[in-house]
Amino acid sequence: MKLTIPEQELMQSGHLACQGCGATLAMRYALKALGQNTVLSIPACCWSVIDGPFPYSSLKVPIFHTAFETAASAASGMEAGLEMMGDKDTQVVAWAGDGGTFDIGIQALSGAAERNDNIMYICYDNEAYMNTGIQRSSATPRLSWTTTTPENHPKETPKKDMVGIMAAHRIPYVATCSVAYPEDMVKKVKKAKDTQGCKFIHVFAPCPTGWRSAPETCVKLARLAVQTKVFPLYEIFNGVDYKINVKPAKPKPVTEYVKLQGRFRHLTEADIKQIQRTVDWEWERLLKMAEGCEETEEKKGKKKKK
Amino acid sequence: MKKVVMGNHALSYGAMLARAQVIAAYPITPQTEVVGFLSELCADKLLDAKFIKVESEHSAMAASIGASAVGARTFTATSAQGLALMHEMLHWAVGARTPVVLGNINRAMGPPWTIWTDQNDSLSQRDTGLIQYYCESNQEVLDTVIQAFKVSENERVLLPAMIVLDAFVLSHTSEVVDMPDQELVDKYLPRRKATYRVDPKDPHSFGNLTGPDRYYELRYKIERSMREAEGLIKEADEEFDKLFGRKYGLIETHQIEDAETILVASATVAGTARTVVDELRAKGEKIGLVRVRVFRPFPFQEIRKAIENAHRVMVIDRNISFGHSGIFYQEVKAAMYNQPRRPPIFGYIAGLGGRDVTPETIAEIIEDAGKRDRSEEDIIWIGLKP
Known part of the structure; x- marks a missing residue:
């Protein structure tokens, strides 16, 4: 069988991530797809620590560490600067966590998306402020425990529909990925790299430390999130053409996913049923969005790189 | 052109x-x-x-x-x-x-x-x-x-x-x-x-x-x-x-060689102060002006040299550090503290929020300082309405 994932490793051992960290898998796969000609803009997030302290780096591509809310704007600046210096090949990638994307960085990201700046924005989503010690973000799912949403008062509101928000900017390419589906992820990051304009990739990256789950279940949880339809894998071209990449023939019940995580251990059977209803409703909604889109999206979405 | x-x-x-x-x-x-x-x-x-x-x-x-x-x-x-x-x-x-x-x-x-x-x-x-x-x-x-x-x-x-x-x-x-x-x-x-x-x-x-x-x-x-x-x-x-054919320096000095009284100002207030200095010079008063152009890095040596021999120095601040005083005043004063020759330095606040700083405002500052031997107040407000 021919491997579709490039063998080149641009991430090295010696990084500082926790055991079973999904964010490191996300980086490793993303860099395999991006290749050497990449510069990263990384705001405050787990990865500003994972990379390693000065003077070390666990990556073989340059990183510009920037302030929490500036992943997108610093990336836009780097892209403009490189273009003016005659470098039109390097892909500038903003690499941020869910807090830096869904919350504090959303303004700068919206600006870059509206301008359709030629950057790729990758959000690795571990569903809370993990680097600061597991505080809720607007990416935290409803009813989840975090240190700011205690078990007797878990999060009341649903996870923000960041992908929907990005699609509403009508940028050329939006995709969701999972660290449990590396072939799918590499394909999407490559597709994004070949697309001119602003690209948004949302990677589901479990955090055993924050989710109170066993480190060895990282990939399993990421796969279950897809198989239970909690985190569907899909693409949106030009903000309107949807393509669902994985349609589980026999979707698993969400209980299989939540039972493996300490952050959900306080849930009652009724809570889990309610989560199941919401997941089913969201899935039906996604199917409707994708209706009639399947034939045309590739052609419409893919544009030649300048 | x-x-x-x-x-x-x-x-x-x-x-x-x-x-x-x-x-x-x-x-x-x-x-x-x-x-x-x-x-x-x-x-x-x-x-x-x-x-x-x-x-x-x-x-x-x-x-x-x-x-x-x-x-x-x-x-x-x-x-x-x-x-x-x-x-x-x-x-x-x-x-x-x-x-x-x-x-x-x-x-x-x-x-x-x-x-x-x-x-x-x-x-x-x-x-x-x-x-x-x-x-x-x-x-x-x-x-x-x-x-x-x-x-x-x-x-x-x-x-x-x-x-x-x-x-x-x-x-x-x-x-x-x-x-x-x-x-x-x-x-x-x-x-x-x-x-x-x-x-x-x-x-x-x-x-x-x-x-x-x-x-x-x-x-x-x-x-x-x-x-x-x-x-x-x-x-x-x-x-x-x-x-x-143009240069500006870290600070710009005007008529300071034998000046007994020196005004310290910045930006356009300095331009107004210069005309007042010229008028008073024409009347024989020994007055000069230091315009601070570069504030960071702070030009310690040049400022010390410019004002050390004056009898009194008035710093005009179009700014205020609440609970302290005008910011240029603080810095000029601090630059002189460890020096052997330290003229009395007076700190004036003027023109906040775009209030005009006119030649009359500057004249008022000069007149006020002329009445004092040393500065007893950390802030002197000019043109304050009741």
């Missing part, structure tokens, strides 16, 4: 002649003409730059830092609330050693809403590590943009710079400006060649986590570069003088 140019356009022309490659800016009154005109210059291909029309000043500075980090010459401009919003990124620009040049139109801070001039916006950024120039004329604004890039991009400095001009009094006042010849500017300020840049061919991590064992020395290096900048600003000014 001479042109009639408003202060804001002097900033734009400066960025054009310096061949800025990336501009990232967000509109705010009274800065809008700077970026409006730069957009036109870019659209008309008179300036080959990428203009990123960001959604906030915070992003303006973040994008400027990004562009500068990859090696591009980068310019931005703002005012008041916009500068305050940039605050976090001003620290970042300094720590990242990105030589961005920023034009700031001095506007008072709200609330209440105001658009008129005072210096509290730029002086609130005093401790970020930006070089700060306070300009008196549109010619000086334009020339300083070109000089500032030369100094900031020097790899012994690598610090961002702020060029400050008074809202409306200068930003919206048209003056005759001698436009430097582009060829000469190119000779004076060649394309930036950045040794340290974010480059995929030579990958490094910039700004990653640094512990107490190294951070301290990195701050020392910033201070050392600030001190280097002091000499390099003078050098750049001398070289500019040779090519263009």
Whole structure:
């Protein structure tokens, strides 16, 4: 069988991530797809620590560490600067966590998306402020425990529909990925790299430390999130053409996913049923969005790189 | 070639002649003409730059830092609330050693809403590590943009710079400006060649986590570069003088040789003070003026030398550090404390929020100080309504 994932490793051992960290898998796969000609803009997030302290780096591509809310704007600046210096090949990638994307960085990201700046924005989503010690973000799912949403008062509101928000900017390419589906992820990051304009990739990256789950279940949880339809894998071209990449023939019940995580251990059977209803409703909604889109999206979405 | 140019356009022309490659800016009154005109210059291909029309000043500075980090010459401009919003990124620009040049139109801070001039916006950024120039004329604004890039991009400095001009009094006042010849500017300020840049061919991590064992020395290096900048600003000014016939210095002194009374002022207030000094000199009074042009790095030696022999020194501040006093006053006073010769120094607050500072205001200050042997008050308010 021919491997579709490039063998080149641009991430090295010696990084500082926790055991079973999904964010490191996300980086490793993303860099395999991006290749050497990449510069990263990384705001405050787990990865500003994972990379390693000065003077070390666990990556073989340059990183510009920037302030929490500036992943997108610093990336836009780097892209403009490189273009003016005659470098039109390097892909500038903003690499941020869910807090830096869904919350504090959303303004700068919206600006870059509206301008359709030629950057790729990758959000690795571990569903809370993990680097600061597991505080809720607007990416935290409803009813989840975090240190700011205690078990007797878990999060009341649903996870923000960041992908929907990005699609509403009508940028050329939006995709969701999972660290449990590396072939799918590499394909999407490559597709994004070949697309001119602003690209948004949302990677589901479990955090055993924050989710109170066993480190060895990282990939399993990421796969279950897809198989239970909690985190569907899909693409949106030009903000309107949807393509669902994985349609589980026999979707698993969400209980299989939540039972493996300490952050959900306080849930009652009724809570889990309610989560199941919401997941089913969201899935039906996604199917409707994708209706009639399947034939045309590739052609419409893919544009030649300048 | 001479042109009639408003202060804001002097900033734009400066960025054009310096061949800025990336501009990232967000509109705010009274800065809008700077970026409006730069957009036109870019659209008309008179300036080959990428203009990123960001959604906030915070992003303006973040994008400027990004562009500068990859090696591009980068310019931005703002005012008041916009500068305050940039605050976090001003620290970042300094720590990242990105030589961005920023034009700031001095506007008072709200609330209440105001658009008129005072210096509290730029002086609130005093401790970020930006070089700060306070300009008196549109010619000086334009020339300083070109000089500032030369100094900031020097790899012994690598610090961002702020060029400050008074809202409306200068930003919206048209003056005759001698436009430097582009060829000469190119000779004076060649394309930036950045040794340290974010480059995929030579990958490094910039700004990653640094512990107490190294951070301290990195701050020392910033201070050392600030001190280097002091000499390099003078050098750049001398070289500019040779090519263009104009120089400004760290401070500008006027009639101080035998002066018993010296006024210390900055920006357009200094221009008004100069006319008052000239009138009093004509009447035989031994009075002079020191205009502080470069505020960071603070020109200790030049200020000490200029005022040490005076009998009294009056510092005029269009700003205030609440609970203390005028900021230039604090700094001038502090510069003299350990010196063998220390004249009495008086601190006057005037013109906050764009209140006119007229020759009468200056005369009132001189008259008030004339009645005192030493300063017993830390703040003397001039023109305060009951």
